[in-house]
Amino acid sequence: MRVLNLLKISWNAIQQNKVRALLTMLGVIIGVASVIAMLAIGEGSKESIKEQISSMGSNMITIRPGAGFQGGVRTNPSSQQTLKLEDYLAMEKDVDAITEVSPVVNGQGQVIYGSNNWPSTLYGVAPGYIDIRVLKIAEGSMFTEAEVNSSAKVAVIGQTVVENLFPDGEDPLGKTIRFNKIPFKVIGVLEAKGENTFGQDQDDIILAPYTTVQKRILAITYVQSIVASAISEDTAPDAVDQISELLRERHNIGEFQEDDFNVMSMEQLISTFSSTSEMLTVLLVAIAGISLFIGGIGIMNIMYVSVKERTREIGLRMAVGAKGSDILVQFLIEAILISVTGGIIGALLGIGVTQIIEKILMWPVIITTYSIFVSFAVCAITGIFFGWYPARKAAALDPINALRYE
Amino acid sequence: MDKGILHLHELKREFRMGQEVVQALKGVSFDIHKGEFVTIMGSSGSGKSTMLNILGCLDQATTGVYEIDGIPVEQMTRNELAEIRNKKIGFIFQSYNLLPRTTAIENVELPLLYNSRVSTDERRHRAVEALKMVGLGERLDHTPAQLSGGQQQRVAIARSLINDPVVILADEATGNLDTRTSYEIMSLFQDLNAQGKTIVFVTHEEDIASFSSRTIVLKDGYKVSDTYNDDIWIAADHLAELPKPV
Ligand SMILES: Nc1ncnc2c1ncn2[C@@H]1O[C@H](COP(=O)(O)OP(=O)(O)OP(=O)(O)O)[C@@H](O)[C@H]1O
Ligand SMILES: [Mg+2]
Numbered sequence: 001m002r003v004l005n006l007l008k009i010s011w012n013a014i015q016q017n018k019v020r021a022l023l024t025m026l027g028v029i030i031g032v033a034s035v036i037a038m039l040a041i042g043e044g045s046k047e048s049i050k051e052q053i054s055s056m057g058s059n060m061i062t063i064r065p066g067a068g069f070q071g072g073v074r075t076n077p078s079s080q081q082t083l084k085l086e087d088y089l090a091m092e093k094d095v096d097a098i099t100e101v102s103p104v105v106n107g108q109g110q111v112i113y114g115s116n117n118w119p120s121t122l123y124g125v126a127p128g129y130i131d132i133r134v135l136k137i138a139e140g141s142m143f144t145e146a147e148v149n150s151s152a153k154v155a156v157i158g159q160t161v162v163e164n165l166f167p168d169g170e171d172p173l174g175k176t177i178r179f180n181k182i183p184f185k186v187i188g189v190l191e192a193k194g195e196n197t198f199g200q201d202q203d204d205i206i207l208a209p210y211t212t213v214q215k216r217i218l219a220i221t222y223v224q225s226i227v228a229s230a231i232s233e234d235t236a237p238d239a240v241d242q243i244s245e246l247l248r249e250r251h252n253i254g255e256f257q258e259d260d261f262n263v264m265s266m267e268q269l270i271s272t273f274s275s276t277s278e279m280l281t282v283l284l285v286a287i288a289g290i291s292l293f294i295g296g297i298g299i300m301n302i303m304y305v306s307v308k309e310r311t312r313e314i315g316l317r318m319a320v321g322a323k324g325s326d327i328l329v330q331f332l333i334e335a336i337l338i339s340v341t342g343g344i345i346g347a348l349l350g351i352g353v354t355q356i357i358e359k360i361l362m363w364p365v366i367i368t369t370y371s372i373f374v375s376f377a378v379c380a381i382t383g384i385f386f387g388w389y390p391a392r393k394a395a396a397l398d399p400i401n402a403l404r405y406e
Numbered sequence: 407m408d409k410g411i412l413h414l415h416e417l418k419r420e421f422r423m424g425q426e427v428v429q430a431l432k433g434v435s436f437d438i439h440k441g442e443f444v445t446i447m448g449s450s451g452s453g454k455s456t457m458l459n460i461l462g463c464l465d466q467a468t469t470g471v472y473e474i475d476g477i478p479v480e481q482m483t484r485n486e487l488a489e490i491r492n493k494k495i496g497f498i499f500q501s502y503n504l505l506p507r508t509t510a511i512e513n514v515e516l517p518l519l520y521n522s523r524v525s526t527d528e529r530r531h532r533a534v535e536a537l538k539m540v541g542l543g544e545r546l547d548h549t550p551a552q553l554s555g556g557q558q559q560r561v562a563i564a565r566s567l568i569n570d571p572v573v574i575l576a577d578e579a580t581g582n583l584d585t586r587t588s589y590e591i592m593s594l595f596q597d598l599n600a601q602g603k604t605i606v607f608v609t610h611e612e613d614i615a616s617f618s619s620r621t622i623v624l625k626d627g628y629k630v631s632d633t634y635n636d637d638i639w640i641a642a643d644h645l646a647e648l649p650k651p652v
Contacts, residue, residue, distance in 0.1 A: 002522040009519065016507050316503045319464060320517040320565070321492020323485045399464050403503065 006326060010333040013306075024302045025342030027295025028382065032346025032375045033353060034288035036367065040354040042281030044365035049273045053266060055193070056202075057134045058233050060266045061098070061240060063087075063226040063247070081222040082260040085214075087250060088126075088226050094246055097239035098230055100128035103210050103223040109180040111161065111206060113172075118164035122155075122179050122206045124213025130156075130190075132229040140173045140188035148209040153216070155179075156188035158205040182216050184208060236265040292375075295342065296382040303335050303390035314394050315402025328395035335387020336380055343379030347372055409473070410437030411572055411604060412461060417470035419456050419627075430456040432627035433470070438573070438606060443599040445607045445615040448624035454608045455577055457624065461606060462497050462575045463487045475572045492520050496566025498576035502558040504550040504565075510537060511546040514564045521569065536564035540594060556587035563594060573604045580614060586648055592617045593641035617641050 014021045065080040088103040095101070105124040110117050123129075127142050143154045157165075157172065166172050172186045184206075193202040214220055228243070230236040240263050247253075247261050307314070314327055322330075351367060358365045419431040430453045438444055446454050459465040460472060463479055466487070472479055474494055479487065491497070504513045514533040518524045524532075537543055540560040550558050559579060566574050576595075580588035588611075596617060599605055607618060615621050616639040623631040 002520070005519045005522075012508075312503065313505055316505070317516070317520075318488065319462070319491060319497055319503075321488050321520040321569075323488040323520070325485075326520055400459055403464075403499070 002326070003329065006330045007333055009330050010337055013310075013330075013334055014337055017306075020302065021338055021341075024298050024338055025295075025345065027291060027298045028339050028342030028379060029295075029346040029349060031288055031292030031295045032343050032379060033350035034291060035285055035375045035378075036347060036350030036371050037353045037357070038281065038284035038288055039371040040350075040365040040367045041357065041363060042277060042284065043368055043371075044363060046274050046277050046281075047366055048364040049277065050270055053270050053273070055134065056266065057132055057229060058266050058270070059099075059229040059231070059236060060132055061228045061230055061236060061243065062264050063228070063243060064262045064264075065222075065225070065260065066262060080260070081220075082251065083223050083226060085221065085223055087247060088223060090246060090250060091226065091228065091243060095228070095239065095242045097235050097242050098228040100131050101226065101228040102126035102129040102132060104129070104225045104227055105210050105213050105218055105220065105223050107180070107213065107217050109217070111165065111177055111179045113165040113175060113177045116165045116167065118161060120161055120179075120204055120206055122208060122213060122217060124210035124217070125207055126210060128229075129207065129227065132227050135193065136191040138189045138191040139171075140186070142188055142207075143209055148211050151211040151215055152209060153182065153184050153212055154187045154208065155184035156190060156207040157186055158190045158203040159192040160201055160204040161206055162189055179206065179208075180217060230265065233267050236267045240265050240268075292378060292382065296339070296386040299335055299338055299383065300386035300390060302338075303331060303387050304393075306334070307331065307390045307394040310394075311397065311402050311405040314397050315399050315405065318397070318399035319403060324395040327397075328391045331391035331394050332384065332387050335391065336383035339379045339383030339386075340376070343376050346379075347375060350375075408437075409476070410439040410442075411475055412438040412606070413471065413473040414461075415471040417457075417460065417467045417472060419453070419460065419465070420468045429627055431460075431467070434624070434627075434629045436622060436629060436632060438604065440604055441599070441602055442620055443595070443605045443607070443618040444620045444622060445609055445618040446622050446624060447608075447610060447612075447615055448630075449610065452624040453627045454610075454624055458575050458577050458606065458608050461573070462495050463490045464497070488520075492517060493569060494572040496569065496571035496574040498559070498562050498566050498574065498579045500578040500581040502550070502555070502562045502582075504558055504561055506551070507549055509547045509549055510542060510553070510561045510564075513550070513561055514568055516565060517569045532568050533564070536567045537561070539567065539598075540564045554587075555583055556590060559583065559587075559591055560594070563591070563598075567598070567603075573606060574598070576605070576607045578608055578610075580609065580611070586645070586651065588614065589641050589645045589648065593645060596641050613639075 063083065065082040085103060088101060091098070091101050102125045107122050108119070109122060111120045126148060127145060130137065130142055137156070142156055143152065147154055155177065162172055165177060172189055175186050176183045177186060190203070190205070195201055210223070228239065230239040243263050244259065248259065251260055253259060317327060354365050354367055357363050415435045417431055417434045418429070421428040421430060434457065446457065448454050456465070460467050467480065474490065477490070479490060482490070505516070511533045514536055515529050518529040518532065534546065537546060540563050542557060542560050542564065545553065545557065553561065580591050583591065592614060595605055595607065609615060616635070618635060619638055620634050622629060
């Protein structure tokens with residue numbers, strides 16, 4: 001009852017100074033709106049990066065030749081021939097933190113069927129490759145270990161290759177295509193996968209046994225890279241360690257020597273990306289938080305002015321029976337009303353801005369309820385915190401002096 | 407002599423200003439009984455306001471006894487004093503002290519906002535009644551800016567009545583008003599007194615004092631006289647005799 005009365009008193013006071021109240025709220029409005037928008041953008045981009053990377057196989061581990069950096073300059077890893085087929089075989093045998101492993105050798109070239117031709121990339125891999133890359137067979141089947149051992153000239157092709165070689169809707173299965181003049185029999189077609197995070201077409205792909213590609217196309221004995229899949233995302237770091245250890249041993253790398261290979265898990269890639277975007281989010285939220293803080297100081301300032309201006313009113317209220325606590329609560333409610341009203345307007349504005357960003361800029365956004373909840377709590381706390389001192393000053397006034405105040 | 411509804415004994419009030427001590431009241435004793443209409447007179451600086459503030463529990467005596475309605479207030483805390491002001495006292499100021507941009511009825515309701523025992527409906531009802539009593543039944547929604555000085559003082563009087571106080575205290579309530587309006591206000595006070603209200607009225611105008619039943623005169627912080635008035639003027643009659651405004 002009493003609090004309800006005080007609420008009414010505070011509300012009336014704000015009503016009598018609408019423009020001032022609104023200007024005071026502005027800091028809070030902008031603060032809250034930007035906190036919500038920033039978090040939505042941060043959260044949205046983090047999610048979408050995660051999603052896209054996961055679609056490429058979130059357990060995937062890639063081993064490339066080369067030390068990565070030499071004297072600050074990145075060496076061209078494909079010109080190095082440090083990864084051998086034996087490394088792959090050893091990994092398959094000795095690393096138990098991985099479920100599948102496949103060597104990768106690839107070559108660019110022209111693929112021809114009938115009068116149609118298309119520039120594409122031929123990947124020489126093991127049968128496990130499709131599981132590692134989370135590819136799916138739409139028709140036919142993947143080649144087998146036996147076909148790898150016999151260097152069979154068979155291929156599994158992606159949708160982009162299908163569209164360009166068989167534009168009339170002809171069934172590719174069983175047909176013979178030529179890659180750099182070598183004939184391959186199509187035994188399987190992959191499901192479409194679209195573009196990856198980096199804008200590459202994941203469907204412009206031809207898979208064949210690595211033995212065939214090594215001997216017939218590239219005439220090499222080394223492998224260009226090795227991919228493996230860890231048991232789970234969580235065991236990926238273990239797998240990375242095991243693989244590194246194995247390869248260091250096999251390559252006779254001393255304790256203080258640099259690796260001649262480079263092991264990278266998807267998980268590392270994701271965390272690199274999300275830590276960048278997280279840092280950005282923290283930065284943006286910090287800026288937004290500062291504007292909220294400045295908004296709070298604005299409230300404190302206005303509350304001081306308000307207490308000063310209304311000294312006689314406070315004296316009168318006390319003269320007719322208001323206690324110090326009534327005055328304190330009245331001004332505190334006033335400060336909270338200003339900050340929370342600002343918070344509501346700010347939240348609506350933030351949601352609106354987020355929607356506009358989503359519609360116009362096509363950025364992925366996610367508005368989390370916790371961001372709204374947190375900015376609300378922060379607003380109420382801002383009101384209490386910055387309203388407290390002016391309110392206490394008002395409550396401590398002496399009624400006679402307050403009544404005499406000019 | 408029995409104790410009055412207000413009972414003062416050897417009341418002293420000192421103000422300390424650095425090294426200097428100002429003795430505004432140097433030992434004042436009197437009793438005011440229910441239904442009395444008392445004026446307190448004295449020259450400027452004699453301690454009238456200081457005394458009224460103590461009577462109104464806005465201030466506390468340095469030493470001495472003050473009891474209102476049998477309750478001693480010397481040892482009371484700020485909150486207890488606020489409670490007494492809210493329940494037992496109606497205070498009227500020289501400068502009206504209405505809340506600006508606030509309607510007459512809301513101004514009158516003010517004391518009851520701090521009394522959680524009075525419901526919203528009851529509060530409104532009592533405010534309307536009080537405004538009717540002071541002759542402003544038609545001006546419930548007017549703000550102070552839309553009212554004359556005399557009307558504003560009537561709103562203030564209505565506000566002092568709303569908590570049905572033990573005593574109404576007025577500090578130079580007619581000080582800002584012309585003679586005619588002052589007499590109208592005095593007539594209103596006489597009506598309220600006739601209805602049984604106890605009134606203590608500070609003034610330094612002789613004629614205003616003639617409307618009351620008793621006059622206490624202060625000088626330099628002492629009570630120098632306390633007389634009952636045999637010939638109480640009737641404000642309504644004197645109002646009729648004043649030259650009509652043109
Ligand atoms: N807060 C205060 N601090 C210091 N001295 C004060 C204070 N209040 C009143 N006094 C002093 O007490 C004395 C009495 O003051 P008070 O206001 O009671 O006079 P008054 O009779 O009401 O005068 P007036 O007719 O001019 O209103 C004066 O000398 C005044 O200066
Ligand atoms: Mg005075």
